[in-house]
Amino acid sequence: MTQIGLLILVVLGAIKAYLILTTGVCTSTKKLTGKTVIITGANTGIGKETALDLAKRGARVILACRDPKKAAIAKEDIIRESRNKNVFIRQLDLTSLKSVRKFAADILKSELRLDILINNAGCATIEKKLTEDGLEVQMQSNHFGHFLLTNLLLGNVRIINVSSTAHRWIKKLNLDDLTFERDPSDNKILNIYGITKLCNVLFSKELAKKLEPFGVTVNCLHPGAVKTEIFRNAPTWFQIIAAVCIPLFFKSAKEGAQTSIHLAVADEVANVTGEYFSDCKIAKTSKLAKDLELAKQLWEVSETFVKLKPEERHF
Ligand SMILES: NC(=O)c1ccc[n+]([C@@H]2O[C@H](COP(=O)([O-])OP(=O)(O)OC[C@H]3O[C@@H](n4cnc5c(N)ncnc54)[C@H](OP(=O)(O)O)[C@@H]3O)[C@@H](O)[C@H]2O)c1
Structure with a gap:
């Protein structure tokens, strides 16, 4: 092997060792018997692993999924592995406000209590x-749908929003054009993904402020770079790079679920609210994500976009 080859191997090994040593793990052994948890997008990836862990802890777990066939397979897997039969499917397509409303109405009718909502x-x-x-598909899946859902289901004690470090890509948020029709620079698709993830952080901050007097905590997180289906629609060049990098540097879905699980169960975060986590620890957000006036304005425009009715406005 040449010296350059050896150097590359050492550098890759050092990066891998660093990633293994810094990956956060939820160490709480807390049981969730008697608690009800809703997890959106729980049929695969981080959501499925989160659901499995919480089912193992004895929770009543509601898998909020858009595809009933995929959800049925996930439910079977989770029940088999957790030996907890209290796992249920409720259909939810975040790209339809009608579906979000129906989901919330069904939950409020069927559930006696709600403890944890994970907008994953x-x-x-x-x-x-x-x-x-009439909303942009990523914006509705990742932000507007969850915004409406959370407002309709405010009985939870812990609310967890799965964001991403991708929120850092965004240096300016134009609240006048959240359907991205006017500003062509916002049409870059990865840019829109970053905007949706910035909205997750800003939404968490504003909701945390509004719910603090009621003892409800709201936190958001970056799960890490995780080997899931999230890149299923990415361009070919991206898939090629991902094929090399993912096995080397990405977390497994189980590892990627640790921060969501930590926020859902750990006693040490029971009174922590309005924070952004990564690897089970509080982490720094971008400067824009700290802008509380922007968070307030985003809340107001989101209310209009999802057509929140006066009787559904709690604040
Ligand atoms: N993987 C990463 O490296 C990474 C990094 C940072 C943040 N995240 C965040 O982690 C979260 C989970 O993603 P993942 O990596 O686990 O990806 P994934 O494997 O693609 O899972 C995404 C889940 O969301 C569901 N979903 C997507 N659009 C939906 C809609 N309109 N209505 C209802 N459900 C919908 C999917 O359902 P279908 O299977 O039916 O499509 C799937 O269950 C996302 O919020 C993502 O932004 C991931």
Whole structure:
């Protein structure tokens, strides 16, 4: 082997060792018997691993999924592995505000209590499309759908929003154009993904402020770079790079679920709210994500975009 080859191997090994040593692990052994948890996008990836862990802890777990067939397979796997039969499917397509409303109405009718809501579902599409509600598809899946859902289900004690370090890509948020029709620079699809993840952080901050007097905590997180289906629609060049990098540097879905699980169960975060976590620890956000006035304004425009009715406005 040449010296350069050896050097590359040493550098790759050092990066891998660093990643293994810094990967956060939820160490709480807390049981969730008697608690009800809703996890969006729980049929695969980080959401499925989170659901499995919480089912093992004895929770009543509701898998909020858009595809009933995929959800049925996930439910079977989770029940088999956790030996907890209290796992249920409720259909939820975040790209339809009607579906979000129906989901919330069904939950409020069928559930006696709600303890933990994990807004995990997300997509990174390559095509800019509008949904049946006239909203951009990534914005509705990743932000507006969860915004409406959370407002309709405010009985939870812990609310967890799965964001991403991708929020850092965004240096300016134009609240006048959240359907990205006016500013062509915002049409870059990865840029839109970053905007949706910035919205997750800003939404968490504003909701945490609003819910603090009620003892409800709201936190968000970056799960790490995780080997899941999130890149399923990415361009070919990206898939090629990913094929090399993912096995080397990405976390497994189980590792990627640790921060969501930590926020859902750990006693040490029971009174922590409005924070952004990574590897089970509080982490820094971008400067823009700290802008509380922007968070307030985003809340107001989101209310209008999802057509929140006066009787659904709690604040
Ligand atoms: N993987 C990473 O490296 C990474 C990094 C940072 C942040 N994240 C975030 O982690 C979260 C989970 O992603 P993942 O990596 O586990 O990806 P994934 O394997 O692609 O899982 C995404 C889940 O979201 C669901 N979903 C997508 N759009 C939906 C919609 N409109 N309505 C209902 N469900 C919908 C998917 O359902 P279908 O299977 O039916 O499509 C799937 O269950 C996302 O919020 C993502 O942004 C991931």
